[in-house]
Amino acid sequence: MNDVTAVDVPPDAPPAVPPAAGLKSAEILAAEKAVAAIMTGVKNFGVFAPEHASTINMLQGVLRAITQYGEIFGSLIFEVERQSLVFQGKPIYEGPPGDDNPAFVLFRAGISRFEFAPGLEENEVVRFFEIYNHYRVMADEPDDDLVSALWRAGLPHIFYEASYELWSEAETAVDYDALSALAPADSDGPEVTARPGKGWEALRVESSSDNYRKVSLALLPNLNEYCALSQAEQETLLAMVAEDTPAGGSEAAVRLMFMLLARESAAPVHEAALGFLQEVYLNFLANRAFQRAYFILDNIRKEAMVAKESKPWALPAFEKFYGVVLQPEIIDSLVAAWPHFGAMGAMEVKALGAILQQLPAKIAAQLVAQFNKVEIPEAQKLFVEIIVQHARRDREVLAAALHSEVEQLTLAMLAVIRELNDRNLVEQLLPKFRYDSRSQVRQETMRILASHNIY
Amino acid sequence: MAEEGYSAEILPAEQLLQALQSLISMVKIYQANNQLVVSGINQLVKAAQVLLAGRDWVVVHLENGRFFINDEKLLRRKGAANILENFYTFLSDRRIPGFRIMPAVATASPEELTGFVQLLNSCGDQSEPAEWLEMRLLETGVGWISILQVDENIQARKEHPPEELEAPGRRYPKKIYAYTLRALRETAETIGEGKRFGMRKTGRMIQAMVEEISSQDSRMLVMSTVREYSDQIFFHSVNVAILAIQLGRELGVAKDALERLGTCALFHDLGKLTMPPEVLTRAGVLSEAEFALVQQHSLDSARLILQGMVAPVARKAAIMIPAFEHHLKADLSGYPALGWRKSPSLSGRIIAVADAYDALTSARVYRRKPMSGDRALGLMRVGGGNAFDPLVLKAFIRMLGVYPIGTLLDLGGGGTAMVSRSPLTDDLTRPRAVLLCSDDQGGVSRGEEVNLAERDATGEHRYRIVGSAHPSVRNIQPAQLLI
Numbered sequence: 001m002n003d004v005t006a007v008d009v010p011p012d013a014p015p016a017v018p019p020a021a022g023l024k025s026a027e028i029l030a031a032e033k034a035v036a037a038i039m040t041g042v043k044n045f046g047v048f049a050p051e052h053a054s055t056i057n058m059l060q061g062v063l064r065a066i067t068q069y070g071e072i073f074g075s076l077i078f079e080v081e082r083q084s085l086v087f088q089g090k091p092i093y094e095g096p097p098g099d100d101n102p103a104f105v106l107f108r109a110g111i112s113r114f115e116f117a118p119g120l121e122e123n124e125v126v127r128f129f130e131i132y133n134h135y136r137v138m139a140d141e142p143d144d145d146l147v148s149a150l151w152r153a154g155l156p157h158i159f160y161e162a163s164y165e166l167w168s169e170a171e172t173a174v175d176y177d178a179l180s181a182l183a184p185a186d187s188d189g190p191e192v193t194a195r196p197g198k199g200w201e202a203l204r205v206e207s208s209s210d211n212y213r214k215v216s217l218a219l220l221p222n223l224n225e226y227c228a229l230s231q232a233e234q235e236t237l238l239a240m241v242a243e244d245t246p247a248g249g250s251e252a253a254v255r256l257m258f259m260l261l262a263r264e265s266a267a268p269v270h271e272a273a274l275g276f277l278q279e280v281y282l283n284f285l286a287n288r289a290f291q292r293a294y295f296i297l298d299n300i301r302k303e304a305m306v307a308k309e310s311k312p313w314a315l316p317a318f319e320k321f322y323g324v325v326l327q328p329e330i331i332d333s334l335v336a337a338w339p340h341f342g343a344m345g346a347m348e349v350k351a352l353g354a355i356l357q358q359l360p361a362k363i364a365a366q367l368v369a370q371f372n373k374v375e376i377p378e379a380q381k382l383f384v385e386i387i388v389q390h391a392r393r394d395r396e397v398l399a400a401a402l403h404s405e406v407e408q409l410t411l412a413m414l415a416v417i418r419e420l421n422d423r424n425l426v427e428q429l430l431p432k433f434r435y436d437s438r439s440q441v442r443q444e445t446m447r448i449l450a451s452h453n454i455y
Numbered sequence: 456m457a458e459e460g461y462s463a464e465i466l467p468a469e470q471l472l473q474a475l476q477s478l479i480s481m482v483k484i485y486q487a488n489n490q491l492v493v494s495g496i497n498q499l500v501k502a503a504q505v506l507l508a509g510r511d512w513v514v515v516h517l518e519n520g521r522f523f524i525n526d527e528k529l530l531r532r533k534g535a536a537n538i539l540e541n542f543y544t545f546l547s548d549r550r551i552p553g554f555r556i557m558p559a560v561a562t563a564s565p566e567e568l569t570g571f572v573q574l575l576n577s578c579g580d581q582s583e584p585a586e587w588l589e590m591r592l593l594e595t596g597v598g599w600i601s602i603l604q605v606d607e608n609i610q611a612r613k614e615h616p617p618e619e620l621e622a623p624g625r626r627y628p629k630k631i632y633a634y635t636l637r638a639l640r641e642t643a644e645t646i647g648e649g650k651r652f653g654m655r656k657t658g659r660m661i662q663a664m665v666e667e668i669s670s671q672d673s674r675m676l677v678m679s680t681v682r683e684y685s686d687q688i689f690f691h692s693v694n695v696a697i698l699a700i701q702l703g704r705e706l707g708v709a710k711d712a713l714e715r716l717g718t719c720a721l722f723h724d725l726g727k728l729t730m731p732p733e734v735l736t737r738a739g740v741l742s743e744a745e746f747a748l749v750q751q752h753s754l755d756s757a758r759l760i761l762q763g764m765v766a767p768v769a770r771k772a773a774i775m776i777p778a779f780e781h782h783l784k785a786d787l788s789g790y791p792a793l794g795w796r797k798s799p800s801l802s803g804r805i806i807a808v809a810d811a812y813d814a815l816t817s818a819r820v821y822r823r824k825p826m827s828g829d830r831a832l833g834l835m836r837v838g839g840g841n842a843f844d845p846l847v848l849k850a851f852i853r854m855l856g857v858y859p860i861g862t863l864l865d866l867g868g869g870g871t872a873m874v875s876r877s878p879l880t881d882d883l884t885r886p887r888a889v890l891l892c893s894d895d896q897g898g899v900s901r902g903e904e905v906n907l908a909e910r911d912a913t914g915e916h917r918y919r920i921v922g923s924a925h926p927s928v929r930n931i932q933p934a935q936l937l938i
Contacts, residue, residue: 181682
């Protein structure tokens with residue numbers, strides 16, 4: 001049998017002699033260096049942008065220090081106390097209690113021991129710092145905490161021990177001996193009561209009946225055959241697991257919100273549902289999922305119309321929704337999507353167009369201003385259609401677009417003016433276009449003026 | 456190196472043992488070419504190669520509650536303790552003292568590797584499992600692993616005094632259960648006060664539950680048998696969370712998704728908190744109007760989560776939906792009626808199965824006597840119609856076995872036993888059980904644990920199962936007896 005009692009020592013490791021009195025061992029020095037780098041990291045992470053040289057250098061320094069320790073001594077482990085980090089029984093970092101003391105922050109989260117294992121990678125360090133920074137200051141209504149976030153991150157080379165004893169024994173004691181699975185002996189009621197409903201919920205089997213004995217799974221014919229999983233079934237199960245993603249949940253949640261809006265008759269529910277939909281809508285816009293965003297916008301429009309008719313108490317919630325989603329910066333981000341037109345599918349483009357058409361006319365002014373940036377012919381065509389829709393309803397939009405440098409847009413507005421057949425409008429807007437430098441614009445202007453006998 | 460410092464070999468040693476532990480359950484469900492199995496095999500081979508560097512073999516042996524890797528005690532790291540403890544128990548249950556891995560592991564085919572694990576799973580009903588395993592390996596010409604035999608140079612050493620199998624884990628399931636119950640009660644109280652509820656404590660407890668269950672520890676499953684008639688909503692919700700997470704794990708759901716699943720399951724009946732108490736406690740027949748109130752509860756659960764839960768939108772959505780779906784039924788014929796056709800999510804289908812099982816095995820106002828686990832499963836299988844996803848139900852049955860943990864078994868002349876652990880072999884009707892002894896006070900105490908799959912010299916099962924019953928007939932809470 002192999003005798004592996006000695007650890008292989010790298011050739012450049014320091015000689016294994018005990019340190020002289022007053023001198024620290026190489027291990028402690030290496031640990032101090034690593035912990036100092038980590039402490040610098042937690043304090044400075046986020047001060048500069050990720051691509052800034054300071055950030056890059058800092059992260060590399062942290063990783064280097066921990067890796068150097070790990071190559072010789074294995075995992076870097078320290079205990080966490082209220083104000084200090086302890087290595088091999090001695091404090092290696094100390095500071096006053098508070099959000100600025102990493103030891104305190106970890107201690108407050110319930111962490112008693114922390115380990116960086118060999119093989120640590122930079123992305124794990126980054127993630128750890130991100131999580132630490134996020135939870136460094138405790139929120140009033142915490143939705144989460146540092147330990148939970150670390151758990152979810154599942155960093156493969158970072159380990160910790162954390163207490164989950166968030167209550168005292170007295171607060172959580174369950175006297176299992178005192179629990180009773182059955183109703184009190186003197187309680188009323190038949191053994192089994194029928195319930196409306198169908199399927200298994202309606203089935204009732206009294207324990208005294210023959211059916212009770214016969215219903216056991218053990219008596220199922222061909223039980224072994226039933227219990228075996230075929231290859232096809234295994235694959236189906238795997239596919240089910242793979243498909244069960246949070247993104248799918250968002251879509252279902254949207255439909256659920258509309259169900260609540262339709263069925264519930266309390267203002268707080270409407271506020272909560274519309275607040276939820278607002279966030280999801282903005283997320284969809286940010287991710288250019290315009291079909292999904294349009295679904296929300298269109299259905300909210302319908303619900304808002306119902307509210308006007310029969311649920312006036314819900315109107316403030318709708319107004320709040322529109323107040324947020326129609327903010328100029330939101331509109332700007334929509335318009336900013338146009339340069340990416342070429343990468344979007346046809347249905348997404350159509351949905352984006354539908355969203356823009358639903359928005360108030362003032363958006364058209366932004367579209368007019370952005371028109372120059374749109375180079376793809378199909379996108380230009382859709383842009384023009386949207387502007388035309390708004391221009392038909394809004395004179396300011398019409399005037400702004402008419403004065404565009406883009407000939408295509410000016411001609412489209414001339415067509416709208418022709419269609420509107422309003423002499424006053426013609427008199428007000430067109431005369432100067434007789435002298436426009438673009439021949440087609442001049443010709444169309446003259447035709448419209450002539451049709452109204454204006455020369 | 457500090458005495459309790461972790462050497463560079465700790466991680467590959469843990470990874471090797473963890474990979475074997477994971478493969479043990481995976482090969483029961485999946486074929487050798489399944490990606491989960493392939494991933495487990497790769498981890499096993501990779502870890503073995505690291506340990507084999509410069510060596511002719513790696514020996515893993517069990518002694519006095521600890522693993523030894525090449526005669527070096529494997530230090531117990533908290534993060535891996537549960538999994539290793541359970542693998543230790545798996546091997547020691549089968550009286551397998553250890554094994555030796557050779558460099559040929561690098562060139563062994565996936566079929567060879569999974570074949571070994573399948574043999575491990577099957578050896579449980581042999582009278583001499585280690586010997587039987589070694590013979591099978593020799594017969595099939597497997598060259599990458601050999602099984603240590605009981606008398607092979609392993610003796611208690613003075614420098615490693617016997618230590619009790621460290622069993623802090625045995626305290627954890629009860630604590631986790633109690634704390635999760637507390638977290639749910641606090642959430643309910645906060646909802647009752649009209650306030651929003653944070654997820655910090657609930658999140659931590661569900662994560663602790665996922666960790667405990669992820670160590671393939673059936674003791675958490677034992678806790679799902681806890682029953683309390685007068686406080687049903689809370690105990691039921693914790694039980695459904697345990698069953699759902701356990702089932703999700705069996706299906707290969709990732710840890711973070713298990714947390715979401717467990718949280719949905721814990722909150723699935725929050726809506727019942729807003730139901731009129733007289734409807735909840737009505738023993739007689741419900742009117743259609745009253746049943747309509749009952750049917751409202753899943754939508755109300757979603758509403759309470761929407762309005763009350765302090766969480767980002769994406770997380771809220773992930774928790775709300777399965778809670779909303781759990782009575783929809785797989786064919787959408789349940790409630791509430793949807794205005795659209797979309798099958799329930801996997802989480803919704805899992806919770807539906809777990810919810811029904813716990814309900815059937817609990818006493819309710821409308822069914823004073825709970826059903827035994829095998830009967831509840833039988834009813835769900837035969838009478839469920841399209842209520843349950845058939846594959847999810849099958850996976851649930853495979854997970855629990857035909858006689859789930861806590862079921863009382865009448866062994867005829869052999870006395871009475873309580874199912875304590877899942878079957879060791881593929882025969883789902885033959886779990887492990889503890890024999891029950893009557894004590895002087897008219898109660899029962901726990902006797903030895905037996906493997907009901909064991910056969911005698913004639914090849915017949917040593918124990919006959921004549922009948923089954925719910926543990927409440929003997930006034931037993933299985934968790935008190937089994938943990």
